[in-house]
Amino acid sequence: MRAALIDSDGGFALADHPEPTAQPGHRVIDVAAAGIGPTDLMRAKGFFGPVDAPYVPGGEGVGHLDDGSRVYFGHSRPPFGAIAERTLVAEEEIWPAPDGLSDDQLIALAISxxxxxxxxxxxxxxxxxxxxxxxxxxxxxxxxxxxxxxxxxxxxxxxxxxxxxxxxxxxxxxxxxxxxxxxxxxxxxxxxxxxxxxxxxxxxxxxxxxxxxxxxxxxxxxxxxxxxxxxxxxxxxxxxxxxxxxxxVGTGQRPASERRAAYDRLIAMAMTQGLTVDTRRYAFADAADAWAAQAGSPHGKIVITR
Structure with missing residues (x-):
């Protein structure tokens, strides 16, 4: 499959990468859209520790399970990140995606x-x-x-x-x-x-x-x-x-059940109160441009679509 890859020097490029396969407690997701943020760049620069390269960046996105269900996911399992055709995610990190929200709005609202x-x-x-x-x-x-x-x-x-x-x-x-x-x-x-x-x-x-x-x-x-x-x-x-x-206040380090409950509260607000956030969408083929745009401190959420 095609995926974005981070090299040991932090370089970003699209390349071929092995397909993820289902593992106990995990599901393979066909990625429709992936979000990137400041922590993705920090990880690539080694801020969170040595970079085990090559790896696929991005942890969150929207996609479909093998039964066709549309879902949001927040933590892809390394080295299978979200900026790829398919990714691997723990079942506890796969949450329902309501039909009333577009992929880019859902991604912008979830972790942010x-x-x-x-x-x-x-x-x-x-x-x-x-x-x-x-x-x-x-x-x-x-x-x-x-x-x-x-x-x-x-x-x-x-x-x-x-x-x-x-x-x-x-x-x-x-x-x-x-x-x-x-x-x-x-x-x-x-x-x-x-x-x-x-x-x-x-x-x-x-x-x-x-x-x-x-x-x-x-x-x-x-x-x-x-x-x-x-x-x-x-x-x-x-x-x-x-x-x-x-x-x-840390949010991403909290148990999945606590983050899921916050996600549910936020999505309810979005559906009933009309929460919105600016987004900037890039095609998968232009993922390198999206990565560069994120480095420029964008005002809107960067979303890569397939």
Whole structure:
């Protein structure tokens, strides 16, 4: 079969690869569409440990079982990744795909969506509270802004680099106000639209912007951090943290049953409340272009279709 392959030097190319075969507790899936994200690039660069190459990248997608059932899958079993004609997935990681959602929207909502839903649920947003989405223009941020509103937020502020995408979120009603980062003093920019301080921060980028965001919160605030695109560390004084909490929230490492329950809650929201996220679709033959686009920090979810 044809598949994308990552070499030991991190190179990406389409090539022939052995077919996966069914194994106990696993199913072979005929892939219709595959999603890629920042963690796929980090894995290829050895961020999670030495690269056992060659391997097929990508872990999530939508496809069909041998009985024709349309399913979503989130964790392909290495070395059979999602950017291929077929992949191998543990049965507990294969979840129903509702007919009302397209392949690209389902992929965009699943891992990115639960990455927003779980930390926002753990922040326990009280009705009417002010929520800041830090790194708002990517898939997680777009979903997070919508989910925060559904969980009771009275005011949602979107912050990121890129004025055009922020203004589009505001025009769509997903944000009440926006803050442009990277133009000088991030702390001042965040405070200028905080109306006295944020109660909850969904931090997708960490680093210096997270420091600025914490200093723009009010007493009792909860910050949940889930990504490190802006840097792996922050520097905060005890004074910055008094009467506030800050937690790093992992989602992908949780048991499949817990992730499946979050997926079900999110899909129900999407079907009844119309959650949407920007996507960029590429044909399988153009998978290398999709990989390069992901490296460029796209605002929409990258989806490769067959």
């Amino acid at each position: 969506g639960t990455g927003a839903l779980i930390p926002l649920e753990e922040a326990r947003i009280a009705k009417g509270e002010s929520v800041l989405i830090l790194g708002a223009t990517g898939p997680v941020g777009q979903i997070g802004a919508q989910v925060a509103r559904l969980l009771g937020a009275g005011r949602v502020v979107a912050a990121a680099r890129g004025r055009e995408r922020l203004e589009a979120m505001q025009a769509a009603g997903h944000a009440d106000a926006i803050a442009l980062l990277g133009e000088g003093d991030d702390e001042a920019a965040l405070k200028a639209v905080s109306e006295g301080g944020y109660d909850v921060v969904l931090d997708i980028i960490y680093g210096p912007p997270a420091q600025a965001a914490m200093r723009a919160t009010r007493p009792g605030a909860r910050m949940t951090s889930i990504g490190v695109q802006a840097g792996p560390t922050v520097t905060l004084s005890l004074r910055d943290l008094v009467f506030r909490s800050h937690i790093g």
